[in-house]
Structures are given as C-alpha cells and as structure tokens.
Amino acid sequence: MVTEALILSGLLFTIGAAGVLIRRNAIVMFMCIELMLNAVNLSFIAISRQVGVSAQLFVIFVMTVAAAEAAVGLAIIISIFRHYSSVDVRNFRLLRW
C-alpha cells in the first residue's frame, strides 16, 4: 500500500501544480497550493511506515506552516482586493511587463 500511496501523492501534487498554472483566481490558486502541501504530507506518512514516527512529526510542522501561510496569504488577498476590486491575477500588473 506504501507504493500506491506514493503514486497517489504524486498524482495529487501534479493536479495541484496544474491547478496553480491553469486558474487565474488567486483564491483557487491558494487552494491548489494547500492540495500540494497535503500531497507532500501523504508521502511523508506513507514513508513513516518504514522510517518510524519521526516522519509523522514533520507532517505536524508542515501543517502548522500551511496554516500560517493560509492566514498571511488570505490577508494579502483581502488587501489586494481592496486595491483592485478583483482577485483575478491578470489585473495585478504592477510588477509585470
């Protein structure tokens, strides 16, 4: 089951990465990033059957960082929405050519 879980984790990571590239809605791009972090957690937990419980502790830290990142990122999105009245990344062209 470990190998299947690793393959599933790769598949979910790929879907998350494709979602970040395909979507232009900043909030949905954020959700895709959460999905990618979760796929990495899944691979850690699959590997923890061989390497012991310390792999699961990394998952706890990844979850904490994901929560902090979600809070700050959503605050940034709210702040951007106040400026542009939109969350579409096509409108954010200050640093683009």
Place this chain on the structure above:
Amino acid sequence: MDFTQLIFYVAAGLAVVSSLLMITRKNPVFSAMFLIVALFSIATIFVLLGAHFLAALQVIVYAGAIMVLFLFVIMLLNLGHDFEPDIRGRLGWAFMGGLGLVLFAEILTAVQGAPGDAGGDVLTPWFEAKGVVAGVAEPLFRDYAVAVEITGVLLLVAMVGAVVIARREA
C-alpha cells in the same frame, strides 16, 4: 483484494476526482467544497497508513480551520456568484497538461527508488507499545522541542502579520 485495500482505492479515487473537479469549477465556493472532500479522503488514507492522530489533526486543522478561513474570505469578498471565467484557454490546457504529465512521470520515476512494502512495518509495533497519541507526542516534545518552540513563534508572527496586512488604512 482485502477490505483495507478496497477502502484505499475508493478513498484514492475520491481524492483524485474531487481535486480534478476542484481545479475545473468556475465558482470558488464549489472549489472549496471539493477541496474539503479531497482532504477528507486523504485523512481516510492517513488512517489506513497507521497515522490515526494525524488523520484527526488533518480533519480538525484543514477541514475545520483552514477551509473555514477560505470560505470566510470568499464570502467576505462576495465571490460566490462571480462566474467570470478565470480558467485559461485550450492552448493553456494543452500546455499545462503536458507539463503536468512530465511532472507526474518524474515523480513516478522517483517512486521506483522507494522501499515499498518490503522494508517492513516499524510503525505498528511502536504505536502498540506507546499508544497512538503518546507515540507521536513523546518524540515531538523530547527530540523536536526546539522546533516546536520555533513553530509557536512562527504562528505568532503569522497572526500579527495577517492582522497588519489586512488592516484598513486609517
């Protein structure tokens, strides 16, 4: 195929299908709902892989806290009825699909080197000796105490940063 494997494949299929639906729905509220389904399926797989405490943590932290935050922001910004298409066109789909296939092939190649089931299971005896929660908590607070402290500081910084960034300018 025994019952555990059947549950694994059902949960895996559910996770893949709902995450595919998540990246293709126009309405961000639907995307959030499908992400919750995917996260619950991943929590099921955590249980099957022997990580009971982390499965509970996954449901509480992701489905309970992070997704509520996402839905709250979607409602606050009033995006629930915004059907302006934000998905890239046909060329973009072909390009991103090709990139995704390349990435998945790379990950599959990396999985070939993984030990698989043959390496034996060290986790089940550990949890049977220590208990499911204490087996996680004891090494966490003994071997990784410094990391736990730093993580606490990180959460404080994130909280203060979120408040400062989202504050309305006076």
